[in-house]
Amino acid sequence: MINADKKRTQILEAATRRFAHFGLAKTTMSEIAQDLSFSKALLYYYFPDKNALYAAVLEHVMARSFEELEKELDSIADCQTAMMFILDKRIAFITKYYTLLEHSVSAVQQMPDEMAHVMEDSKDKEVALIRGILQKGVNTGQLAIEELQETAEIILFALVGMRFSILKDLKGILFPTKDEFDRILQLQKKMATVFLKGLAAPSR
Amino acid sequence: MINADKKRTQILEAATRRFAHFGLAKTTMSEIAQDLSFSKALLYYYFPDKNALYAAVLEHVMARSFEELEKELDSIADCQTAMMFILDKRIAFITKYYTLLEHSVSAVQQMPDEMAHVMEDSKDKEVALIRGILQKGVNTGQLAIEELQETAEIILFALVGMRFSILKDLKGILFPTKDEFDRILQLQKKMATVFLKGLAAPSR
């Protein structure tokens, strides 16, 4: 029982390494099994199919990141600072897991339900995170916001979309460079800053 | 000579109808020729190849829209109003020419240089349009902006990206509905409004 969980975890970790480096399409179940000296069939004992394993990897990786993020976020009182912090972490995450996420980015259509579900969850969590920051600002009297949820969604849409728009211009580039991610981060920060300023409560 | 231009225009218009309805891939040169009862060879007398014709259609359609837009924009003094006006017109344009633009949206990679050039031009023009609005705001003392060009780019990135983000969620949808476009417009307006407020010059 405890051993079973251990095997599951081992598979999850080996899969994470493969998927993170080679992506979904270029990773085979045999390879993951070989990495662990398990039989391929064992993978199917713990995970129903390849997509489920991939989804589990996505979920695991994201959950860990969110956990860490939320913890660190607690100690930041100022909402502008918190927002900049989140943007830094977001880009760091995307840079690190670019290949892993690639499938979710390029093949959003025709994504198996399992993965789609994980991505939706993660989006919801991210919106919640941003809403938390805005809430902070409202509580301290820094911000005045009517529709907290919708405003958080708008910010996330704009951030995600901004990355899309910028990366889309890069013709046939397989992996964006560090510089390109830095540029995205820079513009996202400027946008978020102006946006927060626009949400500022009238001073009195 | 004047008759030659007329033929060119006829071809351009027939091509516009076809491309606007069926897109680039699902329109053949023969069909355009048949619509006009011209020979296919004649199309090649006026346009070097299919891509050039498509690019000409894009350019024509966009040029007409920009022209109209700039004219109407002149009579709007307030920058907030002007921004809302542009957003309305942008969405109307995209709704109308969704199929025509689809290729530019989905196949941004591997886009022939001619089309890429038209799209870049249009992006530049759009940024210029937004910069013009911001300039208006700065002139009237409503806004305080350091980097006019970059700020305009950020706004456009966010607007375009926002549309991407929202449409991307729609799994396997061929054509977004009117409602979906309306939702995009609504969120874009909120974002732009907050953003402009964030750029407001400190009152005194």
Added chain:
DNA sequence: ATTTGAATTATTGAAAAAATTAGTCAAAAT
């Protein structure tokens, strides 16, 4: 309950064949 080797089923990718479409050109029409 866990693990495996061997077998089956499904998917992918390359190659060949067929069909459609883009693009050319010499000659005809204006």
Added chain:
DNA sequence: ATTTTGACTAATTTTTTCAATAATTCAAAT
């Protein structure tokens, strides 16, 4: 001289086939 065309070729796309690879199942062993 310019415009237009029909008939032709070249390129591209689509369809089909088939072998190789990979996913998935399962009976039997641990």
